[in-house]
Amino acid sequence: xxxxxIVILFIHVAAVIVALGGSLFSTFALTxxxxxxxxxxxRIKVVRRVIRxxxxxxxxxxxxxxxxxxxxxxxxxxVTLTLALxxxxxxxVILLALFQYANLGMRIYRLSAAGPNPELASMLAxxxxxxxxxxxxxxAIVYLSLTLTRETSQVVLMPMR
Amino acid sequence: MAEKSTFAxxxxxxxxxxxxxxxxxxxxxxxxxxxxxxxxxxVFGACWDRNEFTIMACSASALGMIVAIRAGARVIEPSxxxxxxxxxxxxxxxxxxxxxxxxxxxxxxxxxxADGGTIERWxxxxxxxxxxxxxxxxxxxxxxxxxxTAFAMLAGLGxxxxxxxxxxxxxxxxxxTAVARSSANE
Numbered sequence: 001x002x003x004x005x006i007v008i009l010f011i012h013v014a015a016v017i018v019a020l021g022g023s024l025f026s027t028f029a030l031t032x033x034x035x036x037x038x039x040x041x042x043r044i045k046v047v048r049r050v051i052r053x054x055x056x057x058x059x060x061x062x063x064x065x066x067x068x069x070x071x072x073x074x075x076x077x078x079v080t081l082t083l084a085l086x087x088x089x090x091x092x093v094i095l096l097a098l099f100q101y102a103n104l105g106m107r108i109y110r111l112s113a114a115g116p117n118p119e120l121a122s123m124l125a126x127x128x129x130x131x132x133x134x135x136x137x138x139x140a141i142v143y144l145s146l147t148l149t150r151e152t153s154q155v156v157l158m159p160m161r
Numbered sequence: 162m163a164e165k166s167t168f169a170x171x172x173x174x175x176x177x178x179x180x181x182x183x184x185x186x187x188x189x190x191x192x193x194x195x196x197x198x199x200x201x202x203x204v205f206g207a208c209w210d211r212n213e214f215t216i217m218a219c220s221a222s223a224l225g226m227i228v229a230i231r232a233g234a235r236v237i238e239p240s241x242x243x244x245x246x247x248x249x250x251x252x253x254x255x256x257x258x259x260x261x262x263x264x265x266x267x268x269x270x271x272x273x274x275a276d277g278g279t280i281e282r283w284x285x286x287x288x289x290x291x292x293x294x295x296x297x298x299x300x301x302x303x304x305x306x307x308x309x310t311a312f313a314m315l316a317g318l319g320x321x322x323x324x325x326x327x328x329x330x331x332x333x334x335x336x337x338t339a340v341a342r343s344s345a346n347e
Contacts, residue, residue, distance in 0.1 A: 056329055059322040066319025070264050070312075079271040087315065094318045099236040102325045106241035 005075045012068035019061035020138045026054055027131045040116045047124070048112040055101030062094050076148070086144040093137050100130045168244065176227050183220030183306055186213050191302035192295060215262070221269075221306050222262040225313025226254040226320065233321040242328040249324035254317060261316045262309075269309040 030050065034043050069090070076083070104127050111117050189195060190213050199206025230250045237243040254261075285293030 052329065056326045059326045059329075063319045063323035063326070066315055066322070070268075070316070073268055073271075073312075074264060077271065079268075090315065091318060094322060095233060095236055098233055098322065098325060102237040102241065102246070102329070104238075106238045106329075110241070 004071075008068050008071040008075070012065060012072055015061040015064040015068065016138070016142065019058045019065070020135060020142075022054055022057050022061075023131055023135050023138075026050060027128055027135065031128065044112045044116050044120065048109045051101070051105045051127070052109055055105050058097055059101055062097055065090075066094075080148065082144050082147050086141055086148070089137055089141050089144070093134055093141065096130060096134045096137070100127060100134065104130065172227070172231060172247070176224065176231070179220050179224040179227060182216060183224055183310075186217040186220060187302045187306045188299065189213050190217055191299040214266075217302075217306060218262040218266040218309060219258060221309035222258055222265055222313040222316070223254070225265070225310040226258075226261065226317035227251070228310075229314040229317025230254065230321050233318050237325060242332055245328045245331075246321065246324045249327055250317070250321040253320040253324060257316065257320065261313055265309040265312040265316075268312045269305050 031047070034046055038046065073083075104123060108120065108123050108127060111123070112120055189198075189209070195206055195210040195213060197206075198209050230247060234243055234247045234250075237246055285297075287293065288296065
């Protein structure tokens, strides 16, 4: 029942849930509600805090995903075309997340320190767009991962020796 | 400005050093060059023979992680602790170098490894048999090295993500402390 392989897989899946769930909740639930319910000055205060905290959560989850991903790969024992595609998408997702939170997010955080600013609207829209793109890519990665574990006739380039 | 360029130069030279170590050890591993080294200096040759694979794996890991950290850092906002994030990520990479090298050495053995008849046949037809066979071994070792580097790049990106979080948290703690101090002074 308890094995290192299952524990690693559990942490891996939990990290995906945290990263993807947090991003989707922020993009589709929190941001529209804040836009409707709060005054611009207060909304900006909340949004900049959310971006900072969510950035820490998502980037930490990505770090954990890489570590546990290595463990999973060692247990999986083969490199397939699906896996290669998944790993390429992972690189894109990490780079996009770094840009979203460590570049755009930080600029929004700094710019919004003095309250509402006309430049913020376009930056927040861009932040949201990148979030949606990244969320879609993560969903594609989840689909590829399910294919890896369920596919019986996958193209194994060469098994581990 | 001068300090910044020194840091950039150090990063560039570390990358070149890792690539050079990887190139030499991979070439030696593929061609069995340790015999020539043993002929010249038996003690060093024996030591090189024992460690050339480890040097190759560590070089591939270091190269992959440094390249990923440098490439990933380009998307981080310069004024939001990019340099600190690189330094922390490099420290993490140094700490994790041996475990990552061990993991990528195992992962590199999976999948396509150029160890097929097609490349060997093509090389022995193009050149003569001995040179073709030798080059085939170099290609196999080269592909293995590149695969290890590619897997290590993922580790480098993971290290950079974690270090970006650490720097962001440290930065926010610093700014909050500064705000608290300034309000206390007022």
